[in-house]
Amino acid sequence: MxxxxxxxxxxxxxxxxxxxxxxxxxxxxxxxxxxxxxxxxxxxxxxxxxxxxxxxxxxxxxxxxxxxxxxxxxxxxxxxxxxxxxxxxxxxxxxxxxxxxxxxxxxxxxxxxxxxxxxxxxxxxxxxxxxxxxxxxxxxxxxxxxxxRQADAMAGTELSSEVSTQEAYVVPAHGERRFTVAALDLGIKTMTPHRMAERGIEVHVLPATATLDDVLAVRPDGLFYSNGPGDPAATTHQVEVLQGALAQELPYFGICFGNQLFGRALGFGTYKLTYGHRGINQPVMDRTTGRVEVTAHNHGFAVDAPLEGVTSTPYGEATVSHVCLNDDVVEGLELRVPTGSTTEPGRLKAFSVQYHPEAAAGPHDAAYLFDRFAELMSERRDPRNPTTESEA
Missing domain, CATH: 3.50.30.20 (Carbamoyl-phosphate synthase small subunit, N-terminal domain)
Structure with a gap:
């Protein structure tokens, strides 16, 4: 040619x-x-x-x-x-x-x-x-x-299994190992486990088809769901796995597709955006701190959750933690112990964001989220895991 x-x-x-x-x-x-x-x-x-x-x-x-x-x-x-x-x-x-x-x-x-x-x-x-x-x-x-017009549409399509690793692998912690995380690869980017490894986290990357037993076999301090393609409404297996992990009080952090699946696990719906958010210059407010971040996005679907108020779920109280300042799209969720609980009311149990804090490519404003995940695991380390920070 x-x-x-x-x-x-x-x-x-x-x-x-x-x-x-x-x-x-x-x-x-x-x-x-x-x-x-x-x-x-x-x-x-x-x-x-x-x-x-x-x-x-x-x-x-x-x-x-x-x-x-x-x-x-x-x-x-x-x-x-x-x-x-x-x-x-x-x-x-x-x-x-x-x-x-x-x-x-x-x-x-x-x-x-x-x-x-x-x-x-x-x-x-x-x-x-x-x-x-x-x-x-x-x-x-x-x-x-x-x-x-004969080609498949994106809505209703499950794609994470087409991009996920077929075999589990480990990204070792840099220096002293502080935590172990099971990460479901729904389309994970190389930089994401690297960012966790920088914080002393040993990351066990599992296929998208991993079961709850596969997750627990890692004896993790936390569970992570990655970004990925496809319609979250057509992705059901990973939602069931996440619900099982939340029922066992396993700390959770999800990004992008992991935010959408977290929303569905909590009982919210998802919907297709008109043209989506794709770029490295999207303004998002972290409503827990009031800080505005410039963030990297790549998503065509979003979580349908109320921007105000608290939603009761079988796993705790859910709120919208982050919002896009361009169009008020839900950009993050938090799950906390109910305020009326007699044990640790208001404690953070799990969270997610709709964007990419690994900054590849993009700004570094959201890097603190990996630290937030480490803090969450530090507070709720699995007592069944004999490894402590000093023993790692």
Missing amino acids: PLHAPAILVLEDGRTFTGEAYGAPGETFGEAVFNTGMTGYQETLTDPSYHRQVVVMTAPHIGNTGINDEDQESGRIWVAGYVVRDPARRPSSWRSRRTLDDELRDQGVVGISGIDTRALTRHLRERGAMRVGISSVETDPAALLERV
């Missing part, structure tokens, strides 16, 4: 854009979403949460730092397709090992460049995320549109 071969992008409502092939030649389908980050494209591409999604970059110039061997968030690129306006002709970074175009081509990721990504993003903001097709082999938009 000649360099800069023509390509087309067709949305399921028929809107069509023409441009040039970028990355691998061929054809691809997925859900069209946009990412507002001006940097961090390598981490975005390798984030398993983007499985089956065609990512539109709103920043006009992409690829200028190339691809390196250190910033991958998983072992491969997960996006279904990639859309950029002005790709860099050559990378300019001492860390670069190859071009973004070459990496996309080598991993078979079909993309398109040279289109008006601003117009495409405005269309998705007005009409919502939708199915899309990109092709450098099809010249008839009507023919491609027919195949787009």
Whole structure:
């Protein structure tokens, strides 16, 4: 195929854009979403949460730092397709090992460049995320549109099992081991267990199919649920595992998909956002402290929980702890011992956030959440586990 071969992008409502092939030649389908980050494209591409999604970059110039061997968030690129306006002709970074175009081509990721990504993003903001097709082999938009409309929609789809590890593995603590955590891999990013390891946490990463018995076999001080793709309403097994862990008073921390599953475990519903939050510049307020954080997001679903008041659940009292300042979407949940309890009323039992505190890519404002998890485990260390901080 000649360099800069023509390509087309067709949305399921028929809107069509023409441009040039970028990355691998061929054809691809997925859900069209946009990412507002001006940097961090390598981490975005390798984030398993983007499985089956065609990512539109709103920043006009992409690829200028190339691809390196250190910033991958998983072992491969997960996006279904990639859309950029002005790709860099050559990378300019001492860390670069190859071009973004070459990496996309080598991993078979079909993309398109040279289109008006601003117009495409405005269309998705007005009409919502939708199915899309990109092709450098099809010249008839009507023919491609027919195949787009036959593709699977994101709503109602369970995807965590497609991106999860198949075998359990351990990320050792850095230095002295203070705690042990069982982490369900629903699409976990490499940096997440690394952030816990920095705090003396030994992380046992388990497949998405792990049972409660598998979790307890680790003899954990806490349970962690990662980010991941798909519709939380279609993901039931992990909700049941989490409910069993909460019933046993196991401290819990969840991020992104783990926030949505936590919400469902507590009895809340979830719903699909019109176009979602994807980027590294989303303002969120931690209502427990009043602090506003700039945070990294990648989610198309959200928890349907009341922003005010307390909700009684079989596991304690739930409240919304974090909220997005752009649109009031629930960005975090807390579970506490009921205030009327005769034992430790108001004590924090579990919590979650809808964003990515591991900061890969993104700001470091939310790094304190890993410390909050360590504090929670320190307060509620499992008495069945003979290991103490001094013995670790």
